[in-house]
Amino acid sequence: MMELWDILIAPFQLGAMVKAFWVSALVGLVCSALSCYMTLKGWALMGDAVSHAVVPGVVLAYALGLPYAVGAFVFGVGSVAAIGFIKDNTRIKEDTVIGLVFTGFFAFGLVLVSKIKSTVDLSHILFGNVLGISDGDILQTIIIGIITLTALAILRKDLILFCFDATHAKSIGLNTTFLHYVLLTLMSLTAVAGLQTVGIILVVAMLVTPGATAYLLSDRFDHMMLIAMASGVFSSVMGTYLSYHIDGSTGGCIVVLQTLLFVLAMIFAPKHGMLAQGRKTKFGA
Secondary structure, three states: OHHHHHHHHHHHHOHHHHHHHHHHHHHHHHHHHHHHHHHHHOOHHHHHHHHHHOHHHHHHHHHHOOOHHHHHHHHHHHHHHHHHHHHHHOOOOHHHHHHHHHHHHHHHHHHHHHHOOOOOOOHHHHHOOHHHOOHHHHHHHHHHHHHHHHHHHHOHHHHHHHHHOHHHHHHOOOOHHHHHHHHHHHHHHHHHHOOOOOHHHHHHHHHHHHHHHHHHHOOOHHHHHHHHHHHHHHHHHHHHHHHHHHOOOHHHHHHHHHHHHHHHHHHHOOOOOHHHHHHHHHHHO
16 A cells, blocks of 8 residues: 555655646646637637747757747747738738748748757757756746736736627727737747647647637636636646656646546536537437
């Protein structure tokens, strides 16, 4: 019995693992809060674009000896500006523009990764390395988390209305352009926060899945937010814990758990789940 207990608590006796638990929980909380707005706005593809577009910025920041966050943020905001410019000055639809921009930026990043000589494994940028996170990166993640959560709290009502009905929001005098770029800027910041935890490749899942899961479980935004944050923190901490025992990818374990939670909600959600919808169809018929 004691041997089993020792195995279960082993991760909590390692300083690097305890640090990883706290960082993963914070990133899960911040990403989940933002994911609710992205779900309502239908910005899953935009999240994918921003998260992939920061890759060249991270690589260039490494080459210039700058913090990863600087390069990632500049290219994240730059990708958003490029999407807006192309959409406003051509007849191409937004989803096509997003696909063009994020694949172009990401491909440029891969070229840089292959050409820049590095003593650091730059694949950690793509797939994360929360167990090797430095104190400086932890501080950066905390600052980004505070900025994001504070902005979402201050602009909560305006952002909810903007995500539900941008036309109505504009008609009552809200600056929808400002709100649009606030959300995109927060998305870029959050992609930077998820850099060390799950990497650029998987951070889009953390920006989409918790909100999508909660959307199936509640029709009230406040409840949706709480459910999303709870599922995000749970999957982040438990995914980190499981990755220790199976010696697997931490980011992969976190996202797999989030996906499993979504599948469970999709099937068993009391009102919007597949079983509930099947019963409605059956009795309706």
